[in-house]
Amino acid sequence: MRRRQTALAAGLLLAMSLPAFADPLSGAALYADVQRYDSFGPHRFGSPGAERALAWIAEELERAGLTVSSQRFSLPRQYDFQAATLSVGNEARPVVPQWWIPERQATFALTAPIAATDSGPAADAFVRLTLPFDRGAYLTAQHVAALENAFARRPAAVLLTIDHPSGEIFTYNVDQKSPPWPVPVILVAPKDRPLLERAQQSGQPVSVSVQGAWRRDVAGRNVVGRLDRSLSHGKGGRWLAISTPVTSWFTSSCERGPGIAGFLAMARLAQTRWPDVDLVFVATSGHEIGHGGMEHFLHDGAPAPDATVAWAHFGASLACFAWRRDGERWVTDREVDTRQRLVLSSQAIETTVMRRFKDVAATPLLGARAGIGELRDVQAAGYPRFFGMAGSHTFFHTPADSAATTGPEILEPVIRAFAETLDDAIR
Template sequence: MTQLDRRTALISGLGAAALPLVAHAAPSDPLSGDALYANVKGYSLLGEHRTGTSGDAAGTGWLMTSLEARGFKAERQGFDYPVFELGACGIALGGQALEAFPYWTPTATPAGGVTAPLSLAGGAGKIALVDLPPGTGAGLDAPPPAQIIAAVDNGSAAVIAVTENPLGELLAMNRNPKAPAWRCPVLLAAGRDLGALKAAAQAGAPVTVRLEGQVRPHQAQNVIGRRVRPGKPVVISTPKSGWRHCAGERGSGIAIWLGLAAALAKRDDLNLIFVCSSGHEFDGYGAHLFTETLAPKPAETRLWVAIGANVAVYDHALRDGTVTRLPGPPKARTIGASAPLTAMTAQAFAGQPGYETPLDLDAHDAPGELATFRKLGYRPLIGLVAASPLHHSAKDLPEVTGPAVLEPVAKALHRTILGALT
């Protein structure tokens, strides 16, 4: 990642004011499906959660107040991060308005947009169309797609990049932190619109792309809760920022994180650190900052548990052209544990597809921020992450999850943690 400026790491122990739209007090059973789902909905209600935005800032206040209600001392770890304040974004093709979203870091069009012939080859005076492979931009620490770089470098007036997805949705794409703005506007489009866009490109038809907004300096915050007791701390981490409302991607993990904060705080002997980091969609920027500055060293950590993306969501499929929720979770779910904990983890998650066969983290690498903690040498280590066809889409709202899919994951993870501490 880019070099972090430690001078921008600001710590404040001040609690945030309570937000009226979410209840902060821990329920009698914090790991019940209803309690967990209430927190998913509360998180989503705060708005879009891109790093440094107002929704991300609202999440900071909500999480701090929620941790304090669970007996933790909460603090912020702030860092400077530029925010592109998005105004209008769209594609107009033959009188039809198509969904669009910027690829970071955006370069704005003039007011009203740019109109030019659409072209598969791109070039001066043309808008380039590129079709990206499925999964592009979903993970961390990946360079920008070569197709986009080539289209920008050949002097295109703008680039439209289609994000392929089984549901035809537009998926926002992660980006390296603080990347320079593209030399021309780069917009993402939905896979469902590929046919119309490709036909227009083959005909050289005119298309208008509109991407209005401006970059302003902002600050984002990691949230850290401490319940200090003698002995090495147990660290429970999850990201708090992401694209759109990210209710399944981030909200399901945050709900379980809050539930675990209340449940583990009932054990008065545990030294606990709960961290919820911003900057995730920019290669885990805030998590890197935390590990470099405020995290206990690996040798000083009793256990690290990393809660990743989409950990408790439903699968979705197209049914008669409509995105439909299926009765169970996606097949692509992974839980990893250090070798001494794999058997116990398998027992705790028995019967839960994907999670019932843990990955040995001592022998295999891991995805997402879990890979960061593994590379730094934190052991023992537990982490879980899952895929979702609505990952990074505008449809990643509270309806992608629910009490019945949240509770089994939360309670199994709680059992796993308690077992790891015996």
């Protein structure tokens, strides 16, 4: 029901057509884009939802007057996850594999007990493992080491709970180089821990069913929009580069939506607000499984660092509400969730960035520390003048992230700070 209502609301807003919003930086215009992104469903790399989002972004860039192209590339692999459940008796819960699942078990069904103890051999049984939530987004060596200790018990599979404060399933970003796990690693939500504990104590068997498929050489694309004014006046370019990731683990509407809304707002302003520079916009894909899209753009398509006036990056979770549990319900405080919300800037423009973002509640990371998310790739490529935002929120990397986790009133001040910083960078 919520999905149908969200899709209907997005359709009504779009029926107004974005030119109806006089100011692309208004909260209403920005939130309309978040709702449209939300309506496409999960946005994993190579999925129909990701392709629909990219096609929509391309249409909006063209409508804003940019020359739009697709930068085609492929990643070596992707797991196309469809559905998974864990059942104990008559009780069933949704679960999700942690990438990368063994190729031979892309689709499988398994019924087995949970090993009675937390150590020793566990052949033909599930092993339970709980990891603390470390507020990170990426699978680390410490996580892998804990899983390897579980694999040493020779289990049939591992039931992994990451102790996320929302109680929801939480997953980590991965890369293309890591080998698949030797047995499936199945993510179980913290809120479903009591079900596992009862099964473990009673010896009652647990059934896990997973449907999915491995793919090799998986096609994807970046969407690139340009206003190359140097072609008309015959001079060397002075470039603004503006980027945002599009793909994500789930629907991820506040992880990705505010950044995409800000990215599109900059495109709609570009023709008239910044007439004296060249602009390139890139909406990247593949972020959650190795940053593939940004790597391809930096290798082929990005302006040279010494010709780039500034690089603005709209990263994750720019403007998300704070949420608290109220009995069995989640209720919003309607205040911004500032946990790990970061303003990022290279040293060369940090004074301007800090002035423009002074009213945005966030932690500044400056200079060498500012290489977070895809800005780490921009920084490594030698761009001296970059800035952006990144962060997490209550439902970051969980299936519960929806358009309800943000709103017009918290989107507008953040995106205006981006536009004003670009004004200053040109001056």
